[in-house]
Amino acid sequence: MAVPPAYSLVATDLDGTLLRGDDTLSDRSLAALARVTRAGARHLVVTGRPAPRVRPLLDTLGGTGLAVCGQGAQLYDAGTDRLLWSVTLDRELAETALGKIEAEVGQAYAAVDQDGVRGLTLIEPGYLMPHPTLPAVRVERRDDLWCAPISKVLLRHPSLSDDELATTARLVVGSLATVTMSGPGTVELQPCGITKATGLALAAEHLRLAPERAVAFGDMPNDIPMFDWAAHGVAMAGAHPELKAVADEITLSNEDDGVAVVLERLFPDGVRQ
Structure with a gap:
């Protein structure tokens, strides 16, 4: 057997x-x-x-x-x-969290994954996709990132390491979102507790x-x-x-x-x- x-x-x-x-x-x-x-x-x-x-x-x-x-x-x-x-990430909370992070580290660059099986990945000017094989749509300004429900925000910083950016983000974001690090050049904000x-x-x-x-x-x-x-x-x-x-x-x-x-x-x- x-x-x-x-x-x-x-x-x-x-x-x-x-x-x-x-x-x-x-x-x-x-x-x-x-x-x-x-x-x-x-x-x-x-x-x-x-x-x-x-x-x-x-x-x-x-x-x-x-x-x-x-x-x-x-x-x-x-x-x-x-x-x-x-579960979607509230877009006002996401903007607030991003503002708190940039108040500590200076300008960062952001992208979002929209919710849904047809959701797009939107990237603002200056953001470089860590996976160039993955499709993304570039928008003209940051406000355009919030045009539809999102599942998460992706962050990059021009000089800080991923560990440094993630550590600072966790300190200032609090309960606004969960901060994760999922790969080189990929610090993310997702719904709190997810x-x-x-x-x-x-x-x-x-x-x-x-x-x-x-x-x-x-x-x-x-x-x-x-x-x-x-x-x-x-x-x-x-x-x-x-x-x-x-x-x-x-x-x-x-x-x-x-x-x-x-x-x-x-x-x-x-x-x-």
């Missing part, structure tokens, strides 16, 4: 984790995720990307199920192309899966709440030190198929749920 796998839920971040630097998935990673499916477990993408920027990747994965998007602010059903759940863990917990409840049988993979501080929620957290070799400090295990880099290496161990062929 086949021994069931230890985990019934695999949660993976995308950028810097499952995806290679060119935004592609390796054949080895795809094969490892197929092992997860054959074992009867579920794979959930848990990403800071908004739903419209995740759909093409889910097509590559053959996914028709759920994905946690927008740092946990969106629960997206790929099969029906709709949001089962979403994290990857809140979105992942909602998805797991929908699927009737428990954190005690969940393994999570990530590379940045925004993945810490997800690691706290899951039974086992795996950080990538190039992960931020804050995430490595709370990880249960450190694997190889995303370029070296670090996720696949662990999944091949946890889900050997022939194991069934």
Whole structure:
């Protein structure tokens, strides 16, 4: 009789984790995720990307199920192309938070992800997209960022490091928003109390899966709440030190198929749920 796998839920971040630097998935990673499916477990993408920027990747994965998007602010059903759940960031609070941050650090540059499955990423003059492959629409002035409901604000500073910007933002923003750091050049403001863990917990409840049988993979501080929620957290070799400090295990880099290496161990062929 086949021994069931230890985990019934695999949660993976995308950028810097499952995806290679060119935004592609390796054949080895795809094969490892197929092992997860054959074992009867579920794979959930848990990403800071908004739903419209995740759909093409889910097509590559053959996914028709759920994905946690927008740092946990969106629960997206790929099969029906709709949001089962979403939380928006109040635009007046976002403007206030941004003003408080700039009062401390000087001019920063901002972008927003609009809510909805057709939402756009808008960037103000001076903002450079950290992922140049992701589509964005440049607006003429900052006020244009607030023209429709948003799920989050993305910030960059011309001289401060991401860690310095995030630290200052947390000190001055308070309860106006949750501050996260999700990748190089990516400090974000999202609805207060919303994290990857809140979105992942909602998805797991929908699927009737428990954190005690969940393994999570990530590379940045925004993945810490997800690691706290899951039974086992795996950080990538190039992960931020804050995430490595709370990880249960450190694997190889995303370029070296670090996720696949662990999944091949946890889900050997022939194991069934």
